[in-house]
Amino acid sequence: MPKTRLKIALTKGRVEQQVIPLLEQAGIDCQQLRHKQRRLIFDSKSQPYEFILAKGPDVTTFLERGAADIGIVGSDILVEHQSTQYELLDLGVGECQFVLASTQDFDPRAPRRKIIGTKYPLITKRYFDRLGQDVEIIKIEGSVELAPLTGLADAIVDITETGTTIRENQLQIYDYLQPVSTRLVVNRLALKQQATSIYQLVDRLSAVVNANAKKEVMPS
Ligand SMILES: Nc1ncnc2c1ncn2[C@@H]1O[C@H](COP(=O)(O)OP(=O)(O)OP(=O)(O)O)[C@@H](O)[C@H]1O
Numbered sequence: 001m002p003k004t005r006l007k008i009a010l011t012k013g014r015v016e017q018q019v020i021p022l023l024e025q026a027g028i029d030c031q032q033l034r035h036k037q038r039r040l041i042f043d044s045k046s047q048p049y050e051f052i053l054a055k056g057p058d059v060t061t062f063l064e065r066g067a068a069d070i071g072i073v074g075s076d077i078l079v080e081h082q083s084t085q086y087e088l089l090d091l092g093v094g095e096c097q098f099v100l101a102s103t104q105d106f107d108p109r110a111p112r113r114k115i116i117g118t119k120y121p122l123i124t125k126r127y128f129d130r131l132g133q134d135v136e137i138i139k140i141e142g143s144v145e146l147a148p149l150t151g152l153a154d155a156i157v158d159i160t161e162t163g164t165t166i167r168e169n170q171l172q173i174y175d176y177l178q179p180v181s182t183r184l185v186v187n188r189l190a191l192k193q194q195a196t197s198i199y200q201l202v203d204r205l206s207a208v209v210n211a212n213a214k215k216e217v218m219p220s
């Protein structure tokens, strides 16, 4: 029997904050999400969606295992976790960039083997592989900028949006790797079983994303 309620795994934190206004513009009532306190699942009898709030890497796991139908997650996570889910929409929020950054005295062309700190070991390895450089990668869980400042690593690969964290820690950017934004991805089986409701949601969100993009180009 086809499921009636779409389960949407939404990344907690920044992504959630930026996506709620888009969902509301698409006509989805997010009052419960806005006043969530410590709750993690949001279900409303008045609409055909259930929201599951999860960490980004777990959003991909929920989708892979079929515990969610749709995922809303950063492309950084999708690439790093080698997600094979079907991407239906770039939501045009959460836009930032992967960069190589370090202190002023860092020499990216120095011949010795570098130590790189990052939350994203796969993306980092691919980048240095492309450059033909063998590097040692240290996985860091947060405040990655500390690595070159403390001597833990020679440089970092991290995401930056405004550049404030890099600037305020007297670091500089040595290279730009790839852009990042928030994506809507879907479990392939769910897409087969619930195509109509999934495409309805995607069409509504897509209209919102296009309208917002136009507003950015032509501010009123
Ligand atoms: N500075 C940033 N600007 C814009 N988007 C960002 C930025 N940092 C992260 N993101 C996007 O938001 C997603 C989640 O970020 P967020 O900081 O909320 O969670 P987190 O990295 O798990 O941090 P924490 O462990 O502090 O909750 C990232 O996967 C990325 O797509």
Ligand SMILES: O=P(O)(O)OC[C@H]1O[C@H](OP(=O)(O)OP(=O)(O)O)[C@H](O)[C@@H]1O
Binding pocket: 141, 142, 143, 144, 145, 158, 159, 160, 161, 162, 163, 164, 165, 166
């Ligand atoms: O260019 P900016 O706008 O300053 O943003 C960049 C910062 O945002 C992210 O960290 P986050 O805030 O997620 O904290 P974290 O260090 O705990 O990962 C990222 O890892 C940078 O540290």
